Each structure stands twice: as C-alpha cells, then as structure tokens.
Amino acid sequence: EVQLVESGGTLVKPGGSLRLSCEASGFTFSEYAMNWVRQAPGKGLEWVASISDSSNYIFYADSVKGRFTISRDNAKNSLYLHLNSLRADDTAVYYCARVYFLFDSYYYYYMDVWGKGTTVTVSS
Amino acid sequence: EIVLTQSPGTLSLSPGERATLSCRASQSVRSNYINWYQQKPGQAPRLLIYGSAKRATGIPDRFSGSGSGTDFTLTISWLEPEDLAVYYCQQYEKSPFTFGQGTKLEIK
Numbered sequence: 001e002v003q004l005v006e007s008g009g010t011l012v013k014p015g016g017s018l019r020l021s022c023e024a025s026g027f028t029f030s031e032y033a034m035n036w037v038r039q040a041p042g043k044g045l046e047w048v049a050s051i052s053d054s055s056n057y058i059f060y061a062d063s064v065k066g067r068f069t070i071s072r073d074n075a076k077n078s079l080y081l082h083l084n085s086l087r088a089d090d091t092a093v094y095y096c097a098r099v100y101f102l103f104d105s106y107y108y109y110y111m112d113v114w115g116k117g118t119t120v121t122v123s124s
Numbered sequence: 125e126i127v128l129t130q131s132p133g134t135l136s137l138s139p140g141e142r143a144t145l146s147c148r149a150s151q152s153v154r155s156n157y158i159n160w161y162q163q164k165p166g167q168a169p170r171l172l173i174y175g176s177a178k179r180a181t182g183i184p185d186r187f188s189g190s191g192s193g194t195d196f197t198l199t200i201s202w203l204e205p206e207d208l209a210v211y212y213c214q215q216y217e218k219s220p221f222t223f224g225q226g227t228k229l230e231i232k
Contacts, residue, residue, distance in 0.1 A: 016231075035221075037169075043225060044222065044224075044226040045161070045226070047220060047221045047223060049165075050219070050221065059219040059220070059221075060220075062125075077198070097169075106156040106175065107156060108156050109157065110180075110216070111169075111214075112171050112173060114170070116168055117168060
C-alpha cells in the first residue's frame with residue numbers, strides 16, 4: 001500500500017525549532033518529488049515547500065523562506081522539514097504529499113498521495 | 125505570485141443538484157497545471173482533477189473540470205451527501221505553487 005506517515009509535530013515556544021519527518025512506503029521514494037503543505041486551524045491549504053527527486057530543485061513559500069529547510073534521505077525513504085524561528089502563525093497541521101509527474105503530450109504535476117498530517121503548535 | 129480566487133466561498137445545495145465551483149487566476153495559467161482537491165471534514169486532501177479536466181483514479185464521473193487561461197471550473201453534476209467537503213484549486217505553473225482559499229460545499 002502506498003503510504004506517507006508524518007511525525008514530529010508538537011508544542012513549541014515562539015522562536016523555537018522542530019524537525020518534521022515523513023516516512024514513505026509502498027513506492028520507490030527516490031523517483032518522486034515531494035511537497036510539504038500546511039493548514040492552520042480553520043483555514044485553507046498553504047503550499048510550504050517542494051523538493052525534487054534528487055534534491056536538485058528546492059522551492060519555498062515566501063512565508064517560510066529563510067526559516068524552514070526541506071530535505072530528504074532517499075536511502076531512508078524519508079522527507080524532512082526543519083522549522084526554525086517559529087512563530088504563532090506557523091501553527092498548523094503539516095502534510096507531506098507525493099508529487100506525481102506525468103508527460104502525455106503535456107506536462108502534468110499533481111499531489112496524488114497525502115499523509116494524515118502532524119500538528120505543530122507554536123505557543124508560549 | 126499567482127493568486128487563485130475561488131467562488132463562491134460557501135455553496136449550499138441539495139442532493140441531486142448540480143454544483144459549479146469557480147477558480148480564477150490572477151494571471152494566465154496553462155490548463156495542464158491546474159488541479160482540484162477535495163478535503164472532507166477531519167481528513168487529508170484528496171486529488172480529484174488534474175490538468176484542469178482529467179479525473180484522478182477512482183473519482184466518479186459526476187466530477188468534471190474545465191477551463192483555460194484565468195478561469196477554471198469544477199462541476200459536480202449530481203450531488204451526493206458524501207460530497208460535503210471543501211474544494212481547493214491549485215496551480216503548478218510556477219512557484220509558489222499556490223492554492224485557492226477553498227469553496228465549502230454544504231449539502232442540505
């Protein structure tokens with residue numbers, strides 16, 4: 001079964017740091033780009049960061065650039081998000097999602113597999 | 125940054141009715157880079173439509189997508205009670221890969 005399982009979410013004080021993990025199973029992790037997407041309480045989805053299959057291409061939302069770092073370890077089938085200088089507005093459920101790339105006359109990119117999420121709460 | 129604006133914010137319809145959800149982009153987006161996701165209460169999002177009009181695996185044909193340029197539409201032709209959810213459009217044209225703010229679909 002194709003699966004993504006996030007972990008590492010917890011309560012942290014403003015200014016603190018945290019590392020989220022996402023463990024992949026049921027597919028060849030090293031062949032896929034991956035995303036982190038978050039959702040603040042009662043709010044919509046916000047794309048956070050992307051990393052290509054071999055880590056050559058990395059993108060961040062402006063809201064986290066310079067504070068968050070996405071990385072992966074293909075040998076461990078794992079995706080990570082390092083969160084630094086945390087603020088109250090970083091409080092959210094953080095999802096990891098697989099990016100499926102398809103070429104069929106046109107290029108298609110979409111998030112076809114999602115984890116259940118891990119909750120980060122930033123509060124004093 | 126490409127801003128996606130979804131309308132309406134909330135849609136309240138009865139089973140059997142047709143739902144039309146709109147997603148408008150702040151600049152032109154190639155149609156193959158527009159995706160739609162469904163998020164039911166307490167669940168992770170699920171891919172519904174990719175490339176603006178292609179149904180994802182296992183999605184019933186009641187769901188369809190269309191559009192081009194800056195205007196895209198998700199249509200649910202025959203509402204079922206289980207369609208209660210928030211629906212998001214998302215673009216993959218350029219980073220940041222933004223989502224719309226969502227349309228909440230209520231079933232009467």
